[in-house]
Amino acid sequence: MIPDANAGRPGNPLAFPLSATVLTLMALFTLPVATVALPAQPALMGLFLLAVCLLNGLTAAILCMLLLAGSPLHSLTWVAAAYAFSTVMAVMQMLAFPGIFGPAPLVGGSGQTAAWVWAVWHAGFPLLLLAHVGQRLLGRHEAQAPATQILPVLFSVACALLLGLIVLGAAEHLPVIMDGYHYGTMLRDPSGIGAVVLSVTALCAVVGVTRLRDTFDRWLTLGQYAFTLDVVLALAGQSRYSAGWYMSRAMSLLCAGALLMALLAHSFRLYRAAAQRALQLQVEVVHDPMTGLLNRRGLLQLMQTELERARRHARPLALLFIDMDHFKHINDTYGHPAGDLCLKSAALQLCASANRHCDVIARYGGEEFVVLLPECDETGAGVVAERIRAAVEAAYDHGTVPCRMSVSIGLSRFPADGITSLDELIDAADAALYEAKRAGRNRVVHARPEAAARSLSPS
Numbered sequence: 001m002i003p004d005a006n007a008g009r010p011g012n013p014l015a016f017p018l019s020a021t022v023l024t025l026m027a028l029f030t031l032p033v034a035t036v037a038l039p040a041q042p043a044l045m046g047l048f049l050l051a052v053c054l055l056n057g058l059t060a061a062i063l064c065m066l067l068l069a070g071s072p073l074h075s076l077t078w079v080a081a082a083y084a085f086s087t088v089m090a091v092m093q094m095l096a097f098p099g100i101f102g103p104a105p106l107v108g109g110s111g112q113t114a115a116w117v118w119a120v121w122h123a124g125f126p127l128l129l130l131a132h133v134g135q136r137l138l139g140r141h142e143a144q145a146p147a148t149q150i151l152p153v154l155f156s157v158a159c160a161l162l163l164g165l166i167v168l169g170a171a172e173h174l175p176v177i178m179d180g181y182h183y184g185t186m187l188r189d190p191s192g193i194g195a196v197v198l199s200v201t202a203l204c205a206v207v208g209v210t211r212l213r214d215t216f217d218r219w220l221t222l223g224q225y226a227f228t229l230d231v232v233l234a235l236a237g238q239s240r241y242s243a244g245w246y247m248s249r250a251m252s253l254l255c256a257g258a259l260l261m262a263l264l265a266h267s268f269r270l271y272r273a274a275a276q277r278a279l280q281l282q283v284e285v286v287h288d289p290m291t292g293l294l295n296r297r298g299l300l301q302l303m304q305t306e307l308e309r310a311r312r313h314a315r316p317l318a319l320l321f322i323d324m325d326h327f328k329h330i331n332d333t334y335g336h337p338a339g340d341l342c343l344k345s346a347a348l349q350l351c352a353s354a355n356r357h358c359d360v361i362a363r364y365g366g367e368e369f370v371v372l373l374p375e376c377d378e379t380g381a382g383v384v385a386e387r388i389r390a391a392v393e394a395a396y397d398h399g400t401v402p403c404r405m406s407v408s409i410g411l412s413r414f415p416a417d418g419i420t421s422l423d424e425l426i427d428a429a430d431a432a433l434y435e436a437k438r439a440g441r442n443r444v445v446h447a448r449p450e451a452a453a454r455s456l457s458p459s
């Protein structure tokens with residue numbers, strides 16, 4: 001379902017079964033003592049609802065952001081809606097629960113307002129998950145634009161607000177499901193039975209449709225499993241502040257946190273993959289894939305820096321412009337793969353011949369290379385150029401290429417008369433290279449920039 005998140009990462013296979021086992025054991029240990037009354041902690045309920053609200057809200061927000069960003073998580077749009085619904089209902093329950101903001105509830109005088117908010121909440125969440133299952137069964141999510149996918153979330157928030165406000169305002173007129181702290185009647189009432197049936201149905205539907213195929217399916221299922229246990233334990237407890245009631249709060253938190261953990265792990269993996277790709281692109285954009293040398297873009301970036309450094313510290317800088325001789329003939333006679341092999345071999349000879357740490361070697365384009373030699377005067381550069389020429393020529397004797405090959409090299413230097421910029425340094429070397437070709441190839445020619453400048457200037 002989400003290829004980008006799970007590519008090559010099946011996740012820890014034990015995490016899901018272990019978590020499900022822990023939830024089951026927690027429920028099994030609690031059920032026999034579910035009705036045991038424990039000390040009332042309304043302030044704890046405030047903290048709990050705040051946490052549930054934050055966890056659900058974060059889950060919904062992250063899902064919405066991923067949806068808007070065009071993530072392939074698009075089939076989770078109704079899941080985002082369900083968590084958004086839970087967020088609003090948690091706020092409603094905070095307002096309706098006595099003892100959080102004062103002895104009386106902030107809104108809704110009736111003692112059963114909070115119970116009705118709970119009933120609506122625990123019917124709405126599984127219903128929205130069933131909508132998610134329906135959407136996956138119909139496969140309707142693929143074609144929708146990212147912004148359209150947020151509509152179910154807006155719809156669920158509107159429903160939660162409307163239903164919540166109705167319950168807050170009219171709970172006194174609804175059937176009685178709360179007697180003091182006791183809500184045992186919900187076990188026989190549609191409000192309780194409905195919540196159980198919907199939760200179990202949603203759980204079975206999620207398992208049946210997703211078949212727990214990927215990480216998200218598993219954590220979504222775990223969240224719904226915790227939600228179902230939340231409903232069962234709350235009803236089994238039959239009254240506020242019973243063991244079952246407290247354990248159901250814990251389950252509610254786990255439901256809110258399960259998918260959030262999976263989303264955070266997903267976001268972390270996405271971020272790490274993006275950061276690695278960005279680094280990789282930074283390298284790729286300045287390198288030639290065939291030879292592994294710098295490409296023209298990378299070379300020009302470095303050259304500018306080296307020229308400024310040479311100018312500032314009055315140090316010499318030399319440039320070799322290198323072109324393979326009769327390379328078209330090599331391609332035509334031996335084929336392009338052989339031509340490529342020759343280029344790679346020539347690149348290796350360049351690296352072996354200009355081997356100072358500061359030397360810069362680049363593939364300028366096609367069968368042209370440039371070697372930049374910082375801290376190297378004309379004599380030294382001539383030695384390196386001759387070494388390169390001889391090494392390329394000797395490659396055939398060493399059996400690394402299928403044919404004889406040679407290079408012509410133009411050498412320019414800085415400082416020199418008439419050379420003040422990068423372009424002039426390159427042009428001077430290029431002109432010298434042209435001289436080398438004209439003079440018969442397989443040779444090194446030193447630039448005479450003053451002469452070149454004179455010859456280029458219109459008479």
Ligand SMILES: Nc1nc2c(ncn2[C@@H]2O[C@H](COP(=O)(O)OP(=O)(O)OP(=O)(O)O)[C@@H](O)[C@H]2O)c(=O)[nH]1
Binds near residue numbers: 326337
């Ligand atoms: N195999 C291969 N050939 C390339 C590559 N890049 C450029 N070439 C070839 O290099 C050849 C360059 O030919 P020309 O510019 O005519 O130069 P040349 O044949 O070397 O002749 P001179 O430079 O005058 O000695 C062309 O046939 C290009 O197709 C490459 O990456 N691989």
